[in-house]
Amino acid sequence: MTNKYLSFISDEHLFYCIENLHNSYLKAKANVSKKKFYKNKIDTIKLTFDSKFNDLDEETLIKTEINRQIDKSINNSIGTFHEQILGGIKGYEIGNFSGFDLKATNNTLFADIKNKHNTMNSSSAESLFQKLANYADTYKNAKCYWVQILAKNSFEEKWFGEINGKEYSHSRVYKISGDQFYKLISGKETALFDLYKILPKAISDYLSKQEKENKSNNSALDEVLISSKHSKRTILNEITFENYSYYLGFDKLK
Template identity: 30%
Template sequence: MSYLEYLEDDVLISLVKDVLDVGRHKKEQVIRDFQKNVIDPFASIFDAAVSNVDHDTWRDSEMVRQCQKTLTNHIGNLHQKILGNVSGWQDLGVGGVVDLVCHDRKIIAEIKNKHNTVTGGKLADQYQSLERLVTPKASQYKDFTAYFVNVIPKKPERFNITFEPSDKDKGIKCSKNEHIRIIDGASFYTLVTGRESALTELYEALPEVIEHIFHEIYGDKKFSISDKELFRKYFEDAYGE
């Protein structure tokens, strides 16, 4: 039985392994270079005091924090690559004018991992970037619908609405355009795959895929992800599912 109905197993395994490889490499680097890097001695003592932990616990927590930042950056790319491998969709890669395109459905999309990845005045810049792609007659994406995707939304609500951020330079909101929209991750996964619970299906498959990679590729037969239900609560909090 496949992990996901909308993605080949070998593709999913390869994409998840890429993220794990990055994380494992970063962990090794952090452990190796921890003493070489200058640690803020003031922040560390306050952090340990406020958290009420000993030095070793604080150090382990700091290492996790440093690794997490790297992983977060690559998880956004993971969503882009997964969606770009769905039939009919294309991942335009890092540095493309936009992240995803579906020519048959006349859709382009910019993928951001979290609602606060782009904030303030940069939201208007994002709007204008999408507007330049779908509005000019000479654009290859003329009359396409552009989606600004927040995989993890600010609130556990589904939405697919016109994108109208404030333009601080002009002191007004960007013009309403039905072809420029903002959408949450769960709704966009549904839009791409046609499956109502596509994002939930991905999340529920990940522990099994990760354990498979550790067992069969990394050779760690004893590896397992403990407390899966406790971790799942974070997914439920994020998406209300």
Template identity: 30%
Template sequence: MMWNLTFISEEDFTSHVKATIEKYGEKLESFDLKRFNKNIIDPIKLIFDKTVYQSSWEEIVSNEIFRQRDKSNNNDIGYFHQRIFQYIKNCHVPPNGEEGGWDVIYENPDGISIPDAGIVHTVYVEMKNKHNTMNSASAGKTFIKMQNQLLNDDDCACFLVEAIAQRSQNIKWETTVDKKKVGHKLIRRVSLDKFYALVTGQEDAFYQMCMILPSVIEKVVKELEGTIVPHDTVIDELRAMASEQNIESEDLAIAMAVYMLGFGSYKGFTKK
């Protein structure tokens, strides 16, 4: 594989992908029936989903396991988006909670051009995975934090960088604080592609990273295969439970096994 990224080395990028995968941690552990039902699943929902979506039991169980794993994976992807900048020239990723709690600090002695606002030498970044993850209170708190930074440093800008923004943009951020609409030309809302372009000097840097990412993830997963690939046993355990039911239809027997996960003590489901 030819390495075409000029702003990060193959070694650093591979190390970062590996660190991100390892952050998945216990979510990569295999699911057995006990873990599957740890928070007690909704059997009625599973029955509806299976029938309405015309899925097999294997598919619907696999989907539910994926959903449970996926609930806590966003933080790990946030780690990927943030910590990659530690490898990019002029960028600094402070330890959690330190240096004002900023996610990324970008400093360039040659100056950083801010649209309609001139030149600064430092950009302080608050990073979000998705454009709609902040409620009004959180947005107001973040804006005030950025205002305070500008008061303390008249040679900086503050960016709200969104990995999944509504569009590619680098615009003045306007929000509501204490029921008043506020904005400042040095407080900006920036999509991740525009931030990559700014710090690397390459307009399509984010696109280029995305193009190389799948093959690097695949390579790292193969290297870690013995330690991270889960071997889920839920469907096998449900089939074993189903075989103990005195029900001729295998589909209904598995449905009964699923019912027992949530309704095992309910009248009619007990064997008493």
């Protein structure tokens, strides 16, 4: 096993994590058919402003809108990417739906990893604290962490305070920022920064090895382009017609 990119995980494991995330992107794009793209109605008035004010051609505009729609599922996959990266460090393993995202193989650490600090409401936060406290009570030597990969500050601190009107605290339940958690798990001060720095090169190296036929287009855009060509409408007019032809005057779009 080689360590060309990072000292704390192998190149093979890094490419495994990148490949899994790449597959999530491809799956998300492939799942956006024209029918799904239109499901919540496209705001073509906003898209008109976007096109003119942001100087975007119509094809780029629609690609941007499709990417916006798949962004939520990709954000979830980014969280999984971090879990898998950290699970490749010696002495740690991912949960695989066992109730935790990451743990030390000797049960001295359990973690729940969120990509962003603001992804939970109060009920979710209460449930998470109770889960981490339960791990801490079950494993008497374990420290348990709520990990915020993208946090407001760099920190590692005990998690206590009021949640849903109740006071919560535990001597071994913590919250921690992404940089501090990467440092804790890897033993390397700048581990998260090091990952960030090598990603462009590692992703490019991974993609260069992929077969061209594995590349996926946006099926929604392909379908819109075909129907636009057939109707002789512009792309934006075609989307407007297909979404609002029942509105007064919109059935006359050319």
